Amino acid sequence: MGKTIAIIPARGGSKRLPNKNIKLLCGIPLLAYSIKYALTNLDKIDDVYVSSDNENIKQVALKYGAKVIDRPAELCGDSEPTITALKHALEVINDEIDTVVLLQATNPLRPKDLLKNALNVFNEKKLNSLFTVSRDHKKLGKIIDHKFKPFNYKIGQRSQDLEPLYYENGLLFITKTSLIKKDIIFNELSYPLIVNHKFTEIDIDTQEDFEYAEYILKNSNE
Template sequence: MKTIAIIPARGGSKRLPGKNIRLLGGIPLIAHSIRYAQQCPFIDVVYVSTDDAEIKAVALAYGAKVVDRPETISGDLEPTVSALKHVLENMEGVTDVVLLQATNPLRPGELLNEAFRKYEEGNYDSLFTVTRNHQKLGKIIEDKFVPFNYEIGQRSQDLEPLYFENGLLYISKAELILKDVIISENACPMIVNHPFANVDIDTQEDFDYAEYLFKKDIEN
C-alpha cells in the first residue's frame, strides 16, 4: 500500500504568466505545495506533473519527483484528472492519491494530517475540502435579479448553509482516478473555515491577496 501526492502544474498561464514558479514569500508558488506534502507522514512520494521545463527544474530542486506531461493532456480545457491518471498509469502499488493544486499554496498546518485520518477512519473512497458561503446569491433572469439562496430582507446570518469547493486538498482512491473520477458520489466533504480557503491564484489580484495572508500568518 502506498500513498502519493500529485501536484499538477502546467506552464503557459495566460492571465498570470509563470504563476507556478512566481515567488510567494521568497519561495516558488509550487514549492509551497511540495513542502506541505513532504511534511505529511502518510505520504510516501511527492510527484509533480508538468509540461514545463522551468517548473520541472523547480520541482526537482525542492525534492519532488517529476512526471513529464504529454502535450495531448496539457491543454487549457483538459480536466485535472487526466494528469493524475497519467501519473498512475506509469506506476504500481499506489492505493491512495492526495491532490494538491499549486494555485492553492496556503493551507492550515495540520489540515492534511486531519483530512487523511478522517478519510481512513471513515473508510471513504474520496474526500475534499469545502467552506461555507455567507453571501446572498442570485440569478439575473430577463434583466431582473432573482434571489437564489435567500429572500429579500433576510439576514445573512439566517441563510441556509451552502458550501463551495475550496480546492485546498483532495484525497481519492487510485482506482477511482483510473476511472476518471476524483470526487465520488459518496465523498466526504470536510469543512474548512479559514482565510486560506479563499485563496485560488489565477490573477495578479489573487496573488496579492495570497501575499497579504502569507505575511500576516508569519507575523502571527
C-alpha cells in the first residue's frame, strides 16, 4: 500500500497581504501552523511537504520540520490552480504515494482531531476524495432589478427553520493520487465532511482576516 502524505502549497507572491505565508500570527509564521498540525499526525501520514518558489518560505518550512518541494515560478502565478502544485510535487517525490492530504496555509487553525477523524472516514468508506464543509445559517438572497429576492428562505421565516446549506471551509482535502493525476482534487462526487467549529471561519486573505485569526487564537482553549 502506498504512502499518505500532506502537501502544503505556499507560493511567495501575495498581492493583498505581502509575505502572507510567513507573516507572524501570534509570533509564529502563518505557514508553520499547518506544518505543526500535520506533524502531530505522523501516526496517520508518512511525510509533510511544503511546495514553494520562495526561499524565505522554504527556510521557514525546513525550520519547522517539513520537507521542501522547489516549485517552478511558472507554476506560481495568481491564476495558477492548486492542482498543478500537487501534480508537480508528486512528480518530484517520485514515490508510491496513494493519498494526498492538502492543507492550505491560509487556514492555519483546525480542530485537534480533524485530520485523524477525516482519514478514518476516508479509509473506512473507501473514498477517492473528501473535503470539509460547514453549515451556513445566513438568510441569503439575490438582488434583481433593485429588489431583494430571498434565495434560501421566505420573508419572516425563522433562521432555525432554514433548509441546511453548506460551504467549503478549506480546512483540509484528502484525495487519491489517481484523481490528482486526472486534475481533480475534489468534485461533485467527493464526500463532504461536516465540521462546525469556530476555526472554520478563518481563511486569511487580508489584514482584517489576520487580525480576526489572532483574536480567535488568543481566546481559544485548543
